Amino acid sequence: MKFSTRAEYGLKAMVNLAAAFPKQKSVSQISKKEKISSKYLERLMGKLRRNNLVISQKGKSGGYVLAKKPESIKIGEIVETLEGPINPRGCRFCRVAKKCSASLVWNKVEEQIKKTLYDIKLKKLI
Amino acid sequence: MKFSTRAEYGLKAMVNLAAAFPKQKSVSQISKKEKISSKYLERLMGKLRRNNLVISQKGKSGGYVLAKKPESIKIGEIVETLEGPINPRGCRFCRVAKKCSASLVWNKVEEQIKKTLYDIKLKKLI
């Protein structure tokens, strides 16, 4: 039961952008600072852009800016963008038939994780 | 961010044993009921046994019994036995140096998940 490292990488990148906000930062700046493979981070930024969490500017002296203010970006948005939906256990049987005995547990956990992640705003992590 | 299916399988098996408690049940009975590969389930039961959550009886008409009453077995014990410790993100840098910006998030999530899983008792899932 772990988050993937891409969630960690992406979150760190977003914290960097939050600290620079409303100025932009390039992938190479962030990757140096956080010691993340820049090519890998580039791809993660693409996902964040397609999910409207950041805005990119191409060309020399380009980079990324947050698409919204740091205080209105929820950590949950970032994590779910990079990892896919938080869904602690999607029991294949539960969906077609009645709920299984375990679903009470998974649902409760899902609720708690989401509550936590959507309650914390990016600004808090700067 | 998901639990593994072995956690699901193991939990279902434990619910079966809880329903039968204090009688025992064999792996083949449980695997048929829950449609889980019996060989795979066998191995999971081994883990649960080594963690003192169930007691086994070998030989013909053998099987497994819960080692404790269903109302005193916490779901967290089962899940952590099968999946390893709940540790949403063990940032390798955080351990050696100061906390990184993300650790506030992971710690909060860890706390919430553990609270949830250790609060629910096996008896509730029967």
Added chain:
DNA sequence: TTAAAAACATACTAAAATAGTATGATTTAA
């Protein structure tokens, strides 16, 4: 005008985790 530095796209490879199988030994009650 042009070269450098950035985003963007996509295919590929490597590594790790997970699920599941195979084989067989040991135990015990019917």
Added chain:
DNA sequence: TTAAATCATACTATTTTAGTATGTTTTTAA
């Protein structure tokens, strides 16, 4: 004494994740 159970361990297959490679496109600053 045999059938049915646990137990142990090694192996294989699949899936997910991380990371690399090879470019193309865009834009600005020199």
